[in-house]
Amino acid sequence: MSVFKTFYYILRENKISILLGFAVSIGISFMYAGNLNANESSFSATESKIALFNKDDSPEASALTNYLKDTMDYVPFKGNQEAIDDALYFQELNYVVEIPKGFGASLQSGSSPMKLAVQVKAGSFNQVYVDNIINHYLSTYQFYTAAFPQKTADEISQLTIENITEKGQIHFDKNFNRLEKNQGTAGVFNVISYGLFMTIFSGISIVNLAFNRDEIQRRNSCSPLSKKRFSRQLMTSSLLFSGTVWLAFITYTLVYTRIGFNGYTPYFLLNSLLFLLAVIAFSIFITGLIKSPEMVGAVNNTFILGSSFIGGVFVPSEILPDVVNKVASFTPTYWYVRNNELIGGSLNLDSAFMKDFQFNSFILLIFALIFFLLAMLTKKERGGLKISLFKKATA
Numbered sequence: 001m002s003v004f005k006t007f008y009y010i011l012r013e014n015k016i017s018i019l020l021g022f023a024v025s026i027g028i029s030f031m032y033a034g035n036l037n038a039n040e041s042s043f044s045a046t047e048s049k050i051a052l053f054n055k056d057d058s059p060e061a062s063a064l065t066n067y068l069k070d071t072m073d074y075v076p077f078k079g080n081q082e083a084i085d086d087a088l089y090f091q092e093l094n095y096v097v098e099i100p101k102g103f104g105a106s107l108q109s110g111s112s113p114m115k116l117a118v119q120v121k122a123g124s125f126n127q128v129y130v131d132n133i134i135n136h137y138l139s140t141y142q143f144y145t146a147a148f149p150q151k152t153a154d155e156i157s158q159l160t161i162e163n164i165t166e167k168g169q170i171h172f173d174k175n176f177n178r179l180e181k182n183q184g185t186a187g188v189f190n191v192i193s194y195g196l197f198m199t200i201f202s203g204i205s206i207v208n209l210a211f212n213r214d215e216i217q218r219r220n221s222c223s224p225l226s227k228k229r230f231s232r233q234l235m236t237s238s239l240l241f242s243g244t245v246w247l248a249f250i251t252y253t254l255v256y257t258r259i260g261f262n263g264y265t266p267y268f269l270l271n272s273l274l275f276l277l278a279v280i281a282f283s284i285f286i287t288g289l290i291k292s293p294e295m296v297g298a299v300n301n302t303f304i305l306g307s308s309f310i311g312g313v314f315v316p317s318e319i320l321p322d323v324v325n326k327v328a329s330f331t332p333t334y335w336y337v338r339n340n341e342l343i344g345g346s347l348n349l350d351s352a353f354m355k356d357f358q359f360n361s362f363i364l365l366i367f368a369l370i371f372f373l374l375a376m377l378t379k380k381e382r383g384g385l386k387i388s389l390f391k392k393a394t395a
Contacts, residue, residue, distance in 0.1 A: 007207050007237035014206045022199050022245075026252060048130050050095045051077035051087075058104020060141070063157035065099065067137060072130070085319070088121040095120055095130045107141065108153065121316075140164055179347060182264055186344025189268050190337050192249045193275060194308040197333070198300055200242045200276075201283040205296045207238075208287040235284065242280045246272065264343055267357065271339045274364040278332035281371030288378045303331075312337035332367040335360050 011018060050072040054065050068074070075093055077084075087093040098117035106114045116134065120127040141160045148156065211234065250272065254261065286299060309315055310324050311333035317325055328334040339360040346353045 002233070007234065007241070010207045010210050011203055011241065014203075018199055018203045018206070020198070020202075022195050022248070024195050024198075026195070048094045049073045049075050049092065050097065050130065051075050051084075051093050053096075053098040055101045056099050056103040058108075059153035059157065060104035060107045061099045063141075063153070063160075064134075064137060067157075067161055068097070068134070071133065084119060088119065089315075089319075091121070095127065097134070104153070107138065108145065136164055179345070182346075183344040185264070185268065186340040188253055189272060189340050190313045192253055192272075193333055193336055194304070194313055196246065196249050196272075196276070197279050197304045197308075199245050200279050201286070201299065201304060202296065203241055203245070204238050204280075204283040205287040205290065205299075207234075209290070209293060209296070238284060239280065242276060242283075246276045263349065264346075267343045267349075268340065271336060271343070271357075271361065271364075274361050274368070275332060275336040277368040278336075278364055278371065281368045281375060282332070285371045285375035285378065288375060307331035307333040310334075312341070332364055335363045335367070339364075 050068060052065055052068060052074070054061050072095070077087065077093065077096075079087070084093070084096055088096065096119040100114050100117065103114045103116075118127070118131070137160060140163050141156060144151070144156045144159045144163075148159070151159075250269065254265075287296075290296060290299070307328065310320065310328040311317070311331055312320075312328070313333060317328070317334075317337070320328075325334075339357060342353065342356050342360065
């Protein structure tokens with residue numbers, strides 16, 4: 001039986017563990033893609049989930065609180081800062097505002113009101129919209145305060161609310177819609193990196209573990225197939241398997257999530273191909289070293305899953321400490337995500353974009369080259385590629 005047939009026979013026998021990564025990515029990316037298919041041409045205030053913390057007992061603060069509760073999707077929330085961060089990340093909240101003590105007095109004095117403490121998820125579009133609503137309320141309130149100094153705070157609040165209670169929708173221009181969709185697409189491509197990495201590594205490692213067993217190696221040493229040809233056929237099979245997995249992920253991403261095809265899509269695809277090269281090289285290198293199935297799970301749960309968390313796949317790098325981002329920069333996942341975020345956050349594919357994209361892509365290629373060279377060096381004793389800078393002198 002040829003190396004190619006044996007390779008895919010082993011994969012078929014272990015298909016459940018190999019398909020696990022694909023299933024995980026499908027589930028997570030499906031949730032991301034659901035937001036892309038919604039109507040993005042309009043936005044209403046009631047779509048903003050807001051939590052309020054009023055630390056001022058003044059009528060002005062109470063009036064603002066009541067107005068926001070009536071206008072927004074108010075969520076009663078109690079918890080510490082960690083709970084707030086979690087709620088924002090999982091979109092249980094979109095906007096958190098704290099009214100500081102003394103806010104009412106500063107508003108009544110006619111001077112600039114005290115600044116509200118606001119928290120939103122990084123990259124959220126809700127902040128600008130809700131900020132405008134709050135600023136509109138405060139400026140209108142101050143106008144009526146100056147125009148009718150004899151009126152009470154309750155009367156001023158009533159006039160303010162009557163003036164600004166007309167409801168409507170804001171229609172964003174095509175740049176806003178395109179940017180929002182591109183950022184959603186970047187999120188989908190970020191998510192598939194984990195499944196792509198885990199599936200390819202698991203598949204290649206399962207095959208290599210089978211071929212690296214002592215009895216199999218002794219049997220292969222007696223075959224007419226040389227070690228060098230065996231290594232080449234095994235690598236070719238790994239490349240074909242990895243390319244098939246990549247194609248399956250990309251087909252699902254483009255077709256079933258319906259993210260569409262535009263001028264940015266080729267850059268997403270190119271970035272995923274560069275990441276694929278790094279993944280293949282890493283998988284061939286590591287699986288040539290490990291000797292037990294337990295090590296496969298260890299690499300999956302530490303390096304692959306860990307790099308997805310610190311690299312920005314599951315947790316935005318903006319909210320991670322700088323030291324974590326510096327550690328993550330030593331993984332290819334970090335640069336893959338960084339390129340996706342660059343593509344998703346760019347309105348114009350200009351020279352500045354190309355410079356950053358090429359730099360991140362170059363780093364991914366460096367990772368692929370380093371892992372590939374390490375893989376070849378580890379295969380040297382097993383009949384793999386011989387790397388020599390100088391030819392041996394002949395007598």
